[in-house]
Amino acid sequence: MMYLVDSHCHLNELNDKNIPTSIDNILEDAKDQSVGFVMTVATTIPGYLEMRQQIGERNNVAFSCGVHPLNVSNSYNYEELHQYSSSPEVIAIGETGLDFCHNKDNITLQKDSFIRHISVGKALDKPVIIHMRDACKDTLEILVAEKIYECGGILHCFTGDLETARKLLDMGCYISFSGIITFRNADELQVVARYVPADRILLETDSPYLAPVPHRGKQNRPAYLRDIALHLSLLRDVPIEVLAKQTTDNFSNLFGLNLPND
Template identity: 60%
Template sequence: MFLVDSHCHLDGLDYESLHTGVDDVLDKAAQRDVGFVLAVSTTLPGYRAMRAQIGDRDNVAYTCGVHPLNLDGGYDYAQLRAFAAEPGVVALGETGLDYFYQQDNIPLQQSSFREHVRIGRELKKPVIVHTRDARADTLAILREEKADECGGVLHCFTEDRETAGALLDLGFYISFSGIVTFRNADALREAARFVPLDRMLIETDAPYLAPVPHRGKENQPAYVRDVAEYLAVLKGVDTARLAQQTSENFSRLFNISLPGM
């Protein structure tokens, strides 16, 4: 069995007391059949620092982007494009809109989101989208900027079945995190039953949102196995089948040949 953690902030884990280093984290993941990790950046300086920390590996790929909560007055779009064009970078993001935590900079959030999609189309790399309390604007910008031309994924999906359908119509993938295992996530589980297996990804969003039975602890790539096992039951398939399909989906979306598959 081969699993992929399709969204992890690998630079954000506790390397002081929980892990001895990146090798340790990836070894723990491999022991639970997690063979590949997508390391997601949220700022441009963070992207550079993350690559320096983790280095070039055959089981890690990178994204480059600026999270909507990390805009701090703006950044250099030319620098974003230059970094995103580097070898090893397979996607733009994470980008998107977050009106739950910030509403004083909505025009800037929207401009940044549009720029990520435009660069994604130019470089032929997909976008990784974050949305919170911004469903309508997120879908509108994806349509207006023709995000279907570069493709992408709505990561850590917490929306409803209707939103899932709109994203599927755009050709997007939908990624589920440990939230799907939470007790109060009935609407999310309904959406997960609706999303076809061939458009589904799985993720940890580590170090956040550890799934049951690890809830309350720091999340890590190894725990994507728990998400997979839970979703397999929800979808009525065995875990090996879900692992193979979601890994194939990841490979297709990000144009990555996965080692060991």
């Protein structure tokens, strides 16, 4: 039986009025499409707390804790980040990183927050989820300076070029592909998707954003991960079952979990 892992979604943000959106419905729909495990990712500390309360403890859901670069401010208490990230249900730190596409007014704050997240990741020995938009040079510089290899990193929803991917791989990072690889204008990204070594690939939906073909225009859901996996398997010329096993193994190895792999 095939088993897929959605390595990055935002379960608490799914609110499509046209379909059932309870957590149970979402996870059951995902299971019907062979998606057996998801990581739901925080973008603020209050959001993390709300997410934990809404979802509770489940054996098929793990959490991250962090502050998205577009949500950083002087008011954040990074001691709280460390405190909440210490929970065993939190397996990753973030999402953090740099986003100069949507906001260049708080670059210093973004960089400081990014460095603090990596520091927490190293202190707790938990991988860091990295968001990178129009900030490749600065992101790479921080990852090198802060020794990301000491805790591990995931470049979530990767959209960079082959050179950037090579540099990230050299640092020990994993590359996570989203529904963007199914888009018609994703030729350069598809080259990267063929290149990344099999043992460094992860899959994600980034739900509720970036629904893959053939679901464009809809709110994304973890169940749609199967479409992403199928497209990537065709790009890499491997059976989807092989890709599913490899990416599940990768997730298990990175986070020290024992998930089914067939």
